[in-house]
Amino acid sequence: MGLPHEPEFQQAYNELVEAIQDSTLFIQKPEYKKVIPVVSVPERIIQFRVSWENDKGEIEVNNGYRVQFNSALGPYKGGLRFHPSVNLSILKFLGFEQIFKNALTGLSMGGGKGGCDFNPKGRTDSEIRRFCVAFMRQLARYIGADTDVPAGDIGVGGREVGFLFGAYKQMQNNWSGVLTGKGLSWGGSLIRPEATGYGVVYYVEKMIEKATNGKESFKGKKVAVSGSGNVAQYAALKVIELGGTVVSLSDSKGSIISKNGITPDQVHVIAAGKVKFLTLEQIIKESASTFSGNNEVKYIAGARPWVHVGQVDVALPSATQNEVSGEEAKALVDAGCKYIAEGSNMGSTQEAIDVFEANRSNNVWYAPGKAANCGGVAVSGLEMAQNSQRTTWTSEEVDRRLKEIMYNCFDNCYSTAIKYSAEKNASGLPSLLKGANIAGFIKVADAMFDQGEVF
Structure with missing residues (x-):
């Protein structure tokens, strides 16, 4: 399904498809086969030029991207990565993973990912600020609290999220929870970094x-x-x-x-x-x-x-x-x-x-990561909920919800693995790899059927 020049995406796609094919899901529910070719193509890919001014007054140009992969369960949700290795294959793989990871949190979030081949290492604060403003100038029209809510990722920490948020707010004249990982005094959630x-x-x-x-x-x-x-x-x-x-x-x-x-x-x-x-x-x-x-x-x-x-x-x-x-x-x-x-x-x-x-x-x-590391995006989802209510929960409350989400995610992966397992393992440990992939897939697939995206 992927392309030979997209090795990371191909790997993520293969992992999902093999986990499902190696289970009894398609035997028990053959109609789910129709979902694979639809869910593995992004709904939209935005690619843009980011030209900005460095401290010497010179112009630098980078490639920016946002892969809006799937919105069946909610607004696109996934990080922005600023790293020289960023390319479409890596962002498609991350966005594809994100669809099913977000599904496993049980919250209303679709999957997306974005970023730029800009390297923040060795840059001054003012260069990073100017870069973030130039990047958001291109991205702002495609995102929004009910459309697409990016977060940080590699190379995008609290400082960058702040610069990006400030730029968005000025351009759109709109204070909304359009990014997660925000500062605590302006809409961020406790426990998000952790x-x-x-x-x-x-x-x-x-x-x-x-x-x-x-x-x-x-x-x-x-x-x-x-x-x-x-x-x-x-x-x-x-x-x-x-x-x-x-x-x-x-x-x-x-x-x-x-x-x-x-x-x-x-x-x-x-x-x-x-x-x-x-x-x-x-x-x-x-x-x-x-x-x-x-x-x-x-x-x-x-x-x-x-x-x-x-x-x-x-x-x-x-x-x-x-x-x-x-x-x-x-x-x-x-x-x-x-x-x-x-x-x-x-x-x-x-x-x-x-x-x-x-x-x-x-x-x-x-x-696998799509289950074990979904805590970060889960708390981003909780941050979105707090922003919608214009409220802030205590760290105990957020930590309690996070723990509950992770425990439920484990139980979901475990029971799904047993339900659709083709082999009965002697040790009694079912494959969490299969459980995570199948549980996330079923949730997204059902929503896509209901919304007429697959029929």
């Missing part, structure tokens, strides 16, 4: 509970985390809070491995450094005292953590797509890892997923 990381951990909490009949929890578990951005930081903090030990974090330049466990202080220092675009290596050098003594960490340049962490119980890939290879998946399974859940989108390659799925009979359990 949401994806917390959500992954809540999801895995249910996996551990289910797999051990309530006998075990995160207490005493060793957890390997990759990434060091917002998802990895808050996943690490929540694991520590629940009594687990976090043994790794990473960035695009290398990994840190900790024998005694990464501390909350270290996570806060890393978070402060990452806002300034520092590498982990630079952060450790600058804050040597925080990373020494009992809290010493080993830095490994140019490596991902998976083969270096030793024995772990849980792995949470939380950096970017395809960051666990087949070899690394084998290493994790051999090291005793039982639970793998993606904090990033499509964090595991197809080869890695095959390894995890093949080891389900050995009690290895894998949760």
